[in-house]
Amino acid sequence: MGRTTSTVPPPHAFGADLDDTGCSIMHVDMDAFFASVELARRPQLRGKPVIVGGLGARGVVSAASYEARVYGVNSAMPMAVARKRCPHAEFIAPDGAEYSRISKAVMEIFTSYTPQVEPLSIDEAFLDVSGARRLFGSAKQIARQIRAEVAEQHSITCTVGIASTKFVAKLASTHAKPDGLAVVPADEVLAFLHPLPISALWGVGEKTAKVIERLGLRTVADIAQAPLPRLERSLGKATAQHLRALAHGRDHRTVDTTRVEKSISAETTFDVDIDDVSQVCTAALALSRKVAARSRKASLMGYTITVKLRSRDFSTKTRSRTLTEATDVAQEIYSVAAQLVRDNVTSPIRLVGVRLGGLVDARSHAFQPTLDSGRADWRELERTIDGLHTRFGRDAVSVARLVSKAETRARKALEKPWNVWGADKRGKRDDRCEVPAKFLSDPPTGRDI
DNA sequence: TCTGGGGTCCTCAAACTC
């Protein structure tokens, strides 16, 4: 979200009124998306600097309005720094559900012009409009209509880059921000690309830029002219060939509407570093539940469970284990994650994460009950809890270990079996959210639940 | 200034298989 380092646009080969013949790839990027959504629903804040991000001790900026950027506030910046630079800004915690809702609605506008839409993240997408021209006009005309519709329906602005390839379209939108439209004509691609710094290339971040600079290369033109073996020695074969192709304006990737998720993860950073393994395990339990619930919602199961541990010095350790059967059961994910945590926590931890990888479609992948009959029971229980969360909200049911003492006290007054296992308050079994009979008479036990 | 969270992809080395 606007994380790309701003570079000086080349003086030529780029603009809103240039020839778009042969340019059917569009990159649409919402401007300061999270901040714009907040401004749209709180118009009284318009004109004020708005900063969206984690408000905790270790939060960072997720998005800053352009008024805040004037003060040097950018995304990924520690919130403490943002507060110093722009103390009078409006600071808002992110509302992921609302951003997802608006994102979905905006993507629907895109698909009303072409089915060839590849969402890249919550706030940007590639569109291939080659098949939409007869109906809606040139790429530029389509871009203008899309921008107008997004602004009219959601009171937020977006920027569109149009080019013959995805990479150049993306660069064009980066340079046209905010609230802009830019075309890079097919025969002007090299004139547009070559003056840019190496960091403009997709895949060149801080580390790679340093390696390339050590070779004495500064611009995209330098990469295009450098001997390939020299690049390969420093960057590895794949990266060198990739960057070299981009520097020559070659990008054969098409707009891909069939991207599938490869992993589902959740992580959390503690307000203070934790050296108590059991506390790290408790966090891992909450993360395992989150990952499992999301994988069930997406009808996915995974084979590989990875735990990520970040220490005080920011060094990061990942440890994984691959199961013989795919799972979407929190209890299974957690039992592996907890073991990995216990085996690998040797110093205070600032971040713990849990990832489920090796994903397969749960609908075409039969769940394998093992000799341990509890496996199917746990799955059934967790599916029931999913239903309760959908109907009554995420606070309706939780795991005792994850409920704070204050909440526990508050719940004492309501402490009846039906409050825990999903029946209604009159004590009747809920026929729409069936709870496994086993757990009504014999709730699950175990060290961690 | 002190660094979130959710992802993907690449590289390298070790383990495994043939």
Add this chain to the structure above:
DNA sequence: TCTGGAGTTTGAGGACCC
């Protein structure tokens, strides 16, 4: 049956993206 080499798989770490 043992052994070495080549190819494949897996795990770990790092870099990058938004």
